[in-house]
Amino acid sequence: xxxxxxxxxxxxxxxxxxxxxxxxxxxxxxxxxxxxxxxxxxxxxxxxxxxxxxxxxxxxxxxxxxxxxxxxxxxxxxxxxxxxxxxxxxxxxxxxxxxxxxxxxxxxxxxxxxxxxxxxxxxxxxxxxxxxxxxxxxxxxxxxxxxxxxxxxxxxxxxxxxxxxxxxxxxxxxxxxxxxxxxxxxxxxxxxxxxxxxxxxxxxxxxxxxxxxxxxxxxxxxxxxxxxxxxxxxxxxxxxxxxxxxxxxxxxxxxxxxxxxxxxxxxxxxxxxxxxxxxxxxxxxxxxxxxxxxxxxxxxxxxxxxxxxxxxxxxxxxxxxxxxxxxxxxxxxxxxxxxxxxxxxxxxxxxxxxxxxxxxxxxxxxxxxxxxxxxxxxxxxxxxxxxxxxxxxxxxxxxxxxxxxxxxxxxxxxxxxxxxxxxxxxxxxxxxxxxxxxxxxxxxxxxxxxxx
Numbered sequence: 001x002x003x004x005x006x007x008x009x010x011x012x013x014x015x016x017x018x019x020x021x022x023x024x025x026x027x028x029x030x031x032x033x034x035x036x037x038x039x040x041x042x043x044x045x046x047x048x049x050x051x052x053x054x055x056x057x058x059x060x061x062x063x064x065x066x067x068x069x070x071x072x073x074x075x076x077x078x079x080x081x082x083x084x085x086x087x088x089x090x091x092x093x094x095x096x097x098x099x100x101x102x103x104x105x106x107x108x109x110x111x112x113x114x115x116x117x118x119x120x121x122x123x124x125x126x127x128x129x130x131x132x133x134x135x136x137x138x139x140x141x142x143x144x145x146x147x148x149x150x151x152x153x154x155x156x157x158x159x160x161x162x163x164x165x166x167x168x169x170x171x172x173x174x175x176x177x178x179x180x181x182x183x184x185x186x187x188x189x190x191x192x193x194x195x196x197x198x199x200x201x202x203x204x205x206x207x208x209x210x211x212x213x214x215x216x217x218x219x220x221x222x223x224x225x226x227x228x229x230x231x232x233x234x235x236x237x238x239x240x241x242x243x244x245x246x247x248x249x250x251x252x253x254x255x256x257x258x259x260x261x262x263x264x265x266x267x268x269x270x271x272x273x274x275x276x277x278x279x280x281x282x283x284x285x286x287x288x289x290x291x292x293x294x295x296x297x298x299x300x301x302x303x304x305x306x307x308x309x310x311x312x313x314x315x316x317x318x319x320x321x322x323x324x325x326x327x328x329x330x331x332x333x334x335x336x337x338x339x340x341x342x343x344x345x346x347x348x349x350x351x352x353x354x355x356x357x358x359x360x361x362x363x364x365x366x367x368x369x370x371x372x373x374x375x376x377x378x379x380x381x382x383x384x385x386x387x388x389x390x391x392x393x394x395x396x397x398x399x400x401x402x403x404x405x406x407x408x409x410x411x412x413x414x415x416x417x418x419x420x421x422x423x424x425x426x427x428x429x430x431x432x433x434x435x436x437x438x439x440x441x442x443x444x445x446x447x448x449x450x451x452x
Contacts, residue, residue: 038447071426139329273345
């Protein structure tokens with residue numbers, strides 16, 4: 001079948017789905033209409049041009065030709081979560097979105113997923129315009145939002161790149177406003193003695209925009225030595241260190257820090273959820289590693305950061321409340337291997353947790369991990385993600401594990417413990433995989449069951 005005829009058939013199927021499940025209801029009908037299992041099922045999707053790396057490695061057969069909406073229709077679900085990935089599609093999105101209008105609900109990517117820390121840019125404006133024009137967009141999502149856990153040495157360094165342009169600025173964005181009266185900087189202790197910070201200045205801000213210079217100085221020439229600077233107590237959301245010079249006497253003529261701590265009345269302030277960034281970073285020694293530093297401690301620690309800083313996310317959350325007077329959900333992916341107290345402040349403004357088990361071997365602990373999620377993030381709404389392909393082993397998802405994901409999710413859905421299930425994804429649904437066929441049949445069998 002040619003791609004052209006496949007697309008036409010897919011759109012015919014979309015029309016059938018519209019007639020069966022997506023015809024708008026009056027207010028009275030909506031009150032009386034029963035909610036079914038199918039109403040709470042979602043298809044995870046990317047652009048049809050995207051093929052999983054497993055295909056390139058020869059593990060997955062054929063190339064993907066299925067579009068996001070065709071994938072949802074083929075699986076038999078009325079809702080789509082669409083992930084803008086690797087810059088596709090590019091804004092404006094209006095024409096691209098046309099087939100999505102047939103869906104009951106759509107979650108659209110808030111900011112392009114590129115698996116690195118960044119701030120929402122001009123592209124986000126196009127997302128808001130799209131949501132304003134399409135009432136079936138009920139939420140915006142962040143795929144792979146959490147970065148970590150990074151198992152790193154607790155005295156890991158931030159190092160600037162070799163021979164950077166000075167000043168080099170190291171910035172930290174706190175998840176909430178705090179009171180600070182001193183800062184402690186610990187000099188780099190790199191193995192070859194380089195990357196030593198020289199003169200510096202410390203600035204603070206209460207809004208991330210207007211900055212006030214508080215103190216300045218010069219770091220000790222001794223690797224690992226600390227210096228503490230005190231100042232009148234300040235309420236801050238952001239702090240930055242501008243490194244003005246290097247103490248290196250030969251290349252790389254760079255700078256770095258082994259640690260950065262904040263204090264209030266001599267008490268160290270927790271930096272959980274803090275976003276570290278720098279204008280220059282040496283690969284493998286990014287600024288985010290400073291979150292692991294604790295004075296006087298050695299060993300290893302787990303640290304989490306996020307693609308979008310908690311402070312920037314809070315601003316986006318405020319904007320999401322004003323889309324044509326309706327509230328949009330903010331959803332983010334959380335994996336079972338990320339269940340740690342360190343993620344709590346990062347996810348403060350997230351409404352819906354999209355909970356996934358990456359390693360198929362961890363599905364034996366699905367119930368335990370779900371309870372752990374509920375324990376550390378009580379009150380958050382949850383949708384359960386289910387993989388149709390075992391990406392952790394680049395092989396077909398065993399049928400018994402697919403059944404476990406589906407049946408466990410169905411029980412939680414009926415008990416009101418989760419509000420939806422997501423099947424990943426549209427880009428493997430046209431590869432004649434037994435797991436996809438089993439799931440399609442399972443949905444056909446349970447989809448019309450009513451939920452209380």
